[in-house]
Amino acid sequence: MxxxxxxxxxxxxxxxLVTGSLWGRPMWGTYWVWDxxxxxxxxxxxxxxxxxxxxxAYDDPDRGDRAAAxxxxxxxxxxxxIKFSVDWWNTLHQPxxxxxxGGPSIHPAILTPLLWMAxxxxxxxxxxxxxxxxxxxxxxxxxxxxxxxxxxx
Amino acid sequence: MSDHAxxxxxxxLVVLVVLGGLTIASLSGRNxxxxxxTARGLERPREQRARASR
Numbered sequence: 249m250x251x252x253x254x255x256x257x258x259x260x261x262x263x264x265l266v267t268g269s270l271w272g273r274p275m276w277g278t279y280w281v282w283d284x285x286x287x288x289x290x291x292x293x294x295x296x297x298x299x300x301x302x303x304x305a306y307d308d309p310d311r312g313d314r315a316a317a318x319x320x321x322x323x324x325x326x327x328x329x330i331k332f333s334v335d336w337w338n339t340l341h342q343p344x345x346x347x348x349x350g351g352p353s354i355h356p357a358i359l360t361p362l363l364w365m366a367x368x369x370x371x372x373x374x375x376x377x378x379x380x381x382x383x384x385x386x387x388x389x390x391x392x393x394x395x396x397x398x399x400x401x
Numbered sequence: 402m403s404d405h406a407x408x409x410x411x412x413x414l415v416v417l418v419v420l421g422g423l424t425i426a427s428l429s430g431r432n433x434x435x436x437x438x439t440a441r442g443l444e445r446p447r448e449q450r451a452r453a454s455r
Binding site for chain 1: 437
């Protein structure tokens with residue numbers, strides 16, 4: 249399932265980085281700064297790419313999956329860093345404004361569509377991971393069939 | 402249109418290209434694997450169960 253989820257996660261991270269940069273230009277006056285939130289998000293994108301590359305780097309898929317799983321475990325450390333980076337460091341990015349003590353500080357006119365979009369993107373993510381997991385299962389069945397045919401020959 | 406329109410429309414375009422491309426690639430990959438399974442006479446477990454229940 250991780251093999252199926254990594255490319256989807258990489259694409260979502262890429263969309264986040266690129267659209268965030270496009271938002272940053274008119275708001276901050278720059279496309280990119282080496283700010284804690286942006287840098288930790290870029291690191292997440294590279295971790296996804298590393299996971300994809302590592303899982304396909306071995307002839308034996310099990311070895312690749314094991315190596316990629318270790319990278320995923322190490323990479324998981326980055327998740328709280330992304331979430332709390334805006335609170336831990338003084339960054340150009342605004343501090344937490346949705347999930348924080350005391351409730352969201354965003355105006356409902358923005359908060360409602362934001363939550364709808366977050367829910368929609370989550371559903372799209374789940375759907376794509378399920379489709380790709382199904383494909384991965386089919387591919388493994390084909391590989392097993394090929395191996396069985398080779399052994400029988 | 403405001404000065405921000407170019408940034409907003411570019412962001413929509415990026416989302417459309419990346420996520421649209423990912424969706425098309427995922428669905429075509431699944432269809433390809435399914436066709437290969439069918440060509441080898443291997444049905445997927447769900448299809449086997451559906452046929453058995455008919």
